[in-house]
Amino acid sequence: MIILHDYFQLIDVNGFSKFYGRGKVRAVDNVSFKINKGEILGVAGLNGAGKTTTINCISGVLLPSQGHILVDGMDIVSDKPKASRNLGWVSEFPTFEQNVKPIKLLDYFAGFYDISGQESHQRILNILKAVGLEDAVDRKLSTFSQGMKKRFGLATAMISDPQNYLLDEILNGLDPEGVSYVKEMVLEFKKAGKSILLSTHILGVLEDVADRIAIIHRGKIRQIIPREQFKNLGKPVINLKPNLIDNSLISILESFGTPVKNGDHIIITGVMSAETLAQEIGVAVVKAGYTISHLSVDGASLEQYFLELTGGNA
Numbered sequence: 001m002i003i004l005h006d007y008f009q010l011i012d013v014n015g016f017s018k019f020y021g022r023g024k025v026r027a028v029d030n031v032s033f034k035i036n037k038g039e040i041l042g043v044a045g046l047n048g049a050g051k052t053t054t055i056n057c058i059s060g061v062l063l064p065s066q067g068h069i070l071v072d073g074m075d076i077v078s079d080k081p082k083a084s085r086n087l088g089w090v091s092e093f094p095t096f097e098q099n100v101k102p103i104k105l106l107d108y109f110a111g112f113y114d115i116s117g118q119e120s121h122q123r124i125l126n127i128l129k130a131v132g133l134e135d136a137v138d139r140k141l142s143t144f145s146q147g148m149k150k151r152f153g154l155a156t157a158m159i160s161d162p163q164n165y166l167l168d169e170i171l172n173g174l175d176p177e178g179v180s181y182v183k184e185m186v187l188e189f190k191k192a193g194k195s196i197l198l199s200t201h202i203l204g205v206l207e208d209v210a211d212r213i214a215i216i217h218r219g220k221i222r223q224i225i226p227r228e229q230f231k232n233l234g235k236p237v238i239n240l241k242p243n244l245i246d247n248s249l250i251s252i253l254e255s256f257g258t259p260v261k262n263g264d265h266i267i268i269t270g271v272m273s274a275e276t277l278a279q280e281i282g283v284a285v286v287k288a289g290y291t292i293s294h295l296s297v298d299g300a301s302l303e304q305y306f307l308e309l310t311g312g313n314a
Contacts, residue, residue, distance in 0.1 A: 010164050010195035011035040011058065016067035018053050023065070027053045029219040030067070035164075035195040040186060042210030043199040046310055050219040051199045052092055055168045058197070059089040071164060085113070088157030092169040094149060098142035102128060102152055105141070106159055113160040123159070131155045132181055146173035154185065165189055165196045171205060183209055203302050207231070213302075217310040225305075228260070229267075234301040236274035238281060240266045241294035252288055256281050265294070274299075 011034065018028040028050040035041045045051050056062040058069055060076045060083065069076040074083035096105060103124055110120040128134050131151040136144070144152060150170055157165060167186070171179050179202070186209055189196050200206060206213050207230060214224045238257070241264060242249060249266075253259040257271040271277050274297045282295050 010037055010072055011197065012068075012070040013054075013058065014068045014070075016054070016057065016064050016069055018050075018057055018062065019065040026219050028057070031216070031219075031221050032067075033214055033221065033224060035197060037195060038190055038193045039211045040190055040196045040198055040209055042206035042213040043197060043216060044201065044203060044206060044213055044306060045199075045216040046201075049216045049310075051216055052168055053219075054216070055089070055166045055197065055199060056091075059087055059166055060084040061089075085160070086162045087164050087166060088160070088162040089166045090150075090153040090157050090168060090170050092172065094153035094156075096141055096149075096152070096156075099140060101138060101140055102133060102155070103137055106155060109156055109159050115159070127155045127158050130158070131185070147175060147178045150174060150178070151181075154182070163194055165194055167196065167198045169199055169201070171200050171202055179205065203306060207302055215306060215309050222309040230302050230305075232267075232269045233305055234299060235269070236271060236297055236299045238268040238271055238274060238278050239294065239296045239298050240268065240281065240285070240292065242266070242285060243291040243293070248288070249285065249290060252284055253281065256284075 013034070014032050016028060016031045017026065019026055031050070031054060033041065043051050043054070053062065057064045058071070058076065060080050063077060071083040072086050076083045103121075106124045106127070107116075107120050110116065110124065115123065125134070125137075128137060131154050133148065133151055133155065136148065141149070141152065150173060154167075154170065157167075165186075170182060174182065183205060186196055186198060190209075198206070198210065210230075211227050212224055213230055215222045240253075245261060245264070245266060250259055253266060253268055256277055257268040260267045260269065268281070278295060278297050282292060285292055
């Protein structure tokens with residue numbers, strides 16, 4: 001049963017929960033988010049926060065206890081064969097038959113998608129080259145390093161050229177060159193219009209590639225941060241809470257930097273000499289007839305922000 005025909009929202013998670021122990025343990029609790037076409041959603045959280053459970057349910061490996069998960073408009077529960085067909089999933093700890101060569105195993109996987117013969121062979125060679133394993137085609141998987149196994153896992157996810165990628169801690173065990181390689185691949189997926197969910201504890205990577213970052217803690221999403229916000233973390237910004245936000249106030253603040261409304265606050269980015277400028281802003285705002293209940297200079301890094309939201313412990 002096709003539920004949704006919005007192809008700009010390729011992964012749609014709505015009110016999703018996963019319970020264990022007859023509902024006593026809530027691994028994931030009422031989580032909602034969407035990943036659009038050509039978008040990278042980074043997911044960050046401490047160990048046990050619910051990242052892997054969420055990805056496993058989106059992939060169909062686990063079933064949600066509550067809520068709905070749609071992939072290309074199809075429900076992962078009621079339309080699992082069709083919905084999962086257009087997902088490329090790399091688990092945190094991919095396991096494969098070790099006594100085979102990569103071409104043989106990839107050819108086996110290709111068969112699930114009705115890809116065979118010369119088409120399969122050429123596609124496999126192209127994918128192995130793309131992930132940097134073209135020189136390992138005659139080696140058995142048992143001889144692969146941890147980093148090579150991660151690259152091979154990515155190759156298996158690419159075999160059907162899916163529209164959606166779920167990458168669970170794919171950077172674990174990779175050296176700096178491997179991390180750089182994966183970042184390039186993920187950005188290539190984005191250019192091709194794919195939707196990507198990238199789970200990693202390496203916040204610097206998410207800062208480099210993500211369009212938004214979802215911070216998950218104890219099974220709940222604490223905040224989803226857009227790129228324009230997290231790219232300014234670590235840089236001085238002015239946080240202002242006036243009694244009224246209107247076009248006149250925004251016009252005044254635009255002469256000092258770039259004002260962005262955030263609830264009943266205004267965050268002003270792109271500022272120099274923030275401490276001095278904050279005083280000048282305060283004077284200008286009050287002179288224009290507004291009152292201020294909060295005015296501060298902030299500049300926490302993404303890591304500091306993450307630790308504030310999660311408490312820094314599990």
